Amino acid sequence: MELSLNKLKSKEGQFVSIDERTSLDSISFHKDELEVIEDLVVTGGAIFTADEEVINLSLDFETTVIEHCRRCLEPIETKIDRHEEIEFRPDMEYEVKGEGDLSIYRYESGSGMIDLLPYIIRFLKLDLDPYPLCKEDCKGLCPKCGVNLNNQEDHSCEAEEEGEAKDPRMEKLAELL
Numbered sequence: 001m002e003l004s005l006n007k008l009k010s011k012e013g014q015f016v017s018i019d020e021r022t023s024l025d026s027i028s029f030h031k032d033e034l035e036v037i038e039d040l041v042v043t044g045g046a047i048f049t050a051d052e053e054v055i056n057l058s059l060d061f062e063t064t065v066i067e068h069c070r071r072c073l074e075p076i077e078t079k080i081d082r083h084e085e086i087e088f089r090p091d092m093e094y095e096v097k098g099e100g101d102l103s104i105y106r107y108e109s110g111s112g113m114i115d116l117l118p119y120i121i122r123f124l125k126l127d128l129d130p131y132p133l134c135k136e137d138c139k140g141l142c143p144k145c146g147v148n149l150n151n152q153e154d155h156s157c158e159a160e161e162e163g164e165a166k167d168p169r170m171e172k173l174a175e176l177l
């Protein structure tokens with residue numbers, strides 16, 4: 001995912017298209033390693049402007065990662081499809097800056113290329129949910145035995161442990177409910 005600055009500079013002022021595909025094993029997100037199950041596809045283009053040696057990119061990223069439900073731990077497929085407008089400026093005072101929807105980064109004017117992957121991964125993470133749920137009313141796991149409560153509607157090992165279900169009056173009540 002490298003942007004050749006020499007190639008861009010040789011086509012100064014022209015839109016140079018980008019169409020790249022790479023496979024990532026995983027991306028780290030909030031102490032988790034999320035499995036990436038589809039190639040990362042990056043399309044769009046870049047323009048180099050000689051005046052201020054600014055590089056403008058208009059990029060679309062697509063991939064699919066596996067998150068896990070925070071309550072029941074079941075896998076959730078998360079499709080990422082994101083568009084970003086990015087600008088690289090040489091020897092800018094700040095590392096990163098934003099103007100509206102435009103993200104601005106610094107690059108070394110003497111360098112021959114920019115590796116786009118770390119920037120793209122940073123953007124991909126913006127589409128991920130730090131508290132993903134398989135469904136809004138996910139019942140999670142039984143705190144006693146760890147069974148997935150979404151699959152067992154009348155699971156009751158917690159009640160039995162506490163002796164409530166042994167009380168005949170409670171059993172009658174449970175039947176009525």
Ligand SMILES: [Zn+2]
Nearest residue numbers: 069072134138
């Ligand atoms: Zn769940």
Ligand SMILES: [Zn+2]
Nearest residue numbers: 142144145157
């Ligand atoms: Zn249980």
